[in-house]
Amino acid sequence: MSWPEARRRAHAAATALPQELVPLAEAGGRRLVADLTAPYDLPHFASSAMDGWLVVGEGPWTLTDALPHPGQARPVVTGQAIPIAELDAGTAAVLRSEHGETSSGMVRSVAGAAPKAGQHIRPIGSEAIRGETLISVGARLNPASLALAASAGVDALTVHAVPEIALVLTGDEVIGHGVPDTGFVRDSFSVPLDDVLHGLGARVTGVTRVGDDLAAITAAIQSASAPLILTTGGTGSSSADHLRNALSHLGGRLLVDGVAMRPGGPTMVAELPDGRLILCLPGNPLAAMVAAITLGEPLLAALSGRPMRAPRSIPAPDLAGRAATTLLVPYSITADGAVPTPWSGSAMMRGLAGADGLLVVPEAGLRADGVAESIDLPWVRPAR
Numbered sequence: 599m600s601w602p603e604a605r606r607r608a609h610a611a612a613t614a615l616p617q618e619l620v621p622l623a624e625a626g627g628r629r630l631v632a633d634l635t636a637p638y639d640l641p642h643f644a645s646s647a648m649d650g651w652l653v654v655g656e657g658p659w660t661l662t663d664a665l666p667h668p669g670q671a672r673p674v675v676t677g678q679a680i681p682i683a684e685l686d687a688g689t690a691a692v693l694r695s696e697h698g699e700t701s702s703g704m705v706r707s708v709a710g711a712a713p714k715a716g717q718h719i720r721p722i723g724s725e726a727i728r729g730e731t732l733i734s735v736g737a738r739l740n741p742a743s744l745a746l747a748a749s750a751g752v753d754a755l756t757v758h759a760v761p762e763i764a765l766v767l768t769g770d771e772v773i774g775h776g777v778p779d780t781g782f783v784r785d786s787f788s789v790p791l792d793d794v795l796h797g798l799g800a801r802v803t804g805v806t807r808v809g810d811d812l813a814a815i816t817a818a819i820q821s822a823s824a825p826l827i828l829t830t831g832g833t834g835s836s837s838a839d840h841l842r843n844a845l846s847h848l849g850g851r852l853l854v855d856g857v858a859m860r861p862g863g864p865t866m867v868a869e870l871p872d873g874r875l876i877l878c879l880p881g882n883p884l885a886a887m888v889a890a891i892t893l894g895e896p897l898l899a900a901l902s903g904r905p906m907r908a909p910r911s912i913p914a915p916d917l918a919g920r921a922a923t924t925l926l927v928p929y930s931i932t933a934d935g936a937v938p939t940p941w942s943g944s945a946m947m948r949g950l951a952g953a954d955g956l957l958v959v960p961e962a963g964l965r966a967d968g969v970a971e972s973i974d975l976p977w978v979r980p981a982r
């Protein structure tokens with residue numbers, strides 16, 4: 599199956615989990631399901647932007663505690679409401695405290711001139727008019743957007759679900775700590791996959807390590823309680839690879855059985871009889887990362903009710919393609935444009951570690967005078 603078709607199948611495989619209404623305090627990092635519009639004008643009352651006096655008309659002004667008429671001044675503090683509709687609005691202004699002085703019940707402008715009409719008065723609706731979009735659908739809520747929502751009087755927001763993922767890492771030769779002996783490898787996945795999947799909008803809720811043992815792999819998958827299970831390794835057909843048999847024991851239905859991509863060719867997507875989905879990543883570290891990013895994303899997007907993220911267009915380098923295959927190549931942006939990494943072997947992580955994105959190289963290859971598609975890395979904020 600082609601890589602674009604596998605991505606479409608992955609997106610079509612999942613049904614959206616229910617949206618959630620969450621209090622603002624829990625909404626950071628979540629994605630909005632609909633535009634947040636201003637429920638009222640922001641700000642909703644006119645106020646002073648400075649400590650000083652609300653003055654009306656020409657100075658000097660007589661001090662008053664009441665609504666000032668032309669020729670009068672009333673003390674104000676920053677943020678205090680100004681009853682603009684009740685004033686002679688064409689001449690009302692705030693004289694900041696540094697620019698005025700008081701004596702004998704009068705306020706005089708130090709500079710001599712009266713402030714311009716409206717000066718230091720924050721008008722109603724100067725940030726947003728009622729009904730204007732404050733935060734757009736799909737936006738990831740950051741601290742400032744939460745503050746904006748709070749200033750609009752919002753207590754809770756409806757956001758997309760964050761799908762939970764259970765990881766099942768396989769391999770007798772995989773060790774979790776320290777320096778591996780010959781024939782052993784250090785686990786490349788349990789630490790970074792958490793961040794990768796978080797960056798794709800998911801939450802890892804469990805990690806199980808199992809050896810190359812059919813019964814153990816089958817049991818680990820069976821007991822993984824999450825709508826999406828992600829496995830690593832064991833996708834091949836050697837005597838040490840048991841994933842296919844485990845899926846068949848569990849009655850899994852293969853939706854994607856290998857992808858015409860490199861790295862990541864042996865990737866599978868299956869559905870278990872109870873509706874849980876399973877993304878089987880190959881054991882080679884770069885292959886697994888590339889598959890998690892390019893096939894995990896459509897699955898997770900669908901689970902949280904979003905369209906899959908489209909690739910971006912970038913100026914292409916000259917790069918040969920490969921028959922009947924989509925190459926996904928880590929690249930860096932340099933002064934010479936996008937430069938593919940020399941470390942693109944499927945067991946290598948060095949190229950991806952310094953990369954800005956993944957180049958999508960179709961069968962026909964890329965030409966330096968054209969454009970290429972690039973897949974964002976979940977941990978890199980692209981320059982747009």
Ligand SMILES: Nc1nc2c(c(=O)[nH]1)N[C@H]1C(S)=C(S)[C@@H](COP(=O)(O)OP(=O)(O)OC[C@H]3O[C@@H](n4cnc5c(N)ncnc54)[C@H](O)[C@@H]3O)O[C@H]1N2
Pocket residue numbers: 767768769771772783784785786787830831832833834835839862863864879880881882883885944
């Ligand atoms: N005869 C064939 N052999 C292989 C083929 C093929 O088509 N025919 N495909 C190759 C490709 S492509 C890939 S990718 C791998 C897929 O291998 P598996 O998914 O079966 O994974 P393993 O055999 O378990 O491991 C492969 C490789 O990855 C290392 N590994 C596994 N887990 C981890 C981990 N957590 N951290 C770091 N490294 C890990 C493992 O030690 C192996 O070196 O198959 C090729 N072979």
Ligand code: MOO
Pocket residue numbers: 859860861862863864880882885886944945
């Ligand atoms: O596709 Mo394998 O995934 O090249 O290493």
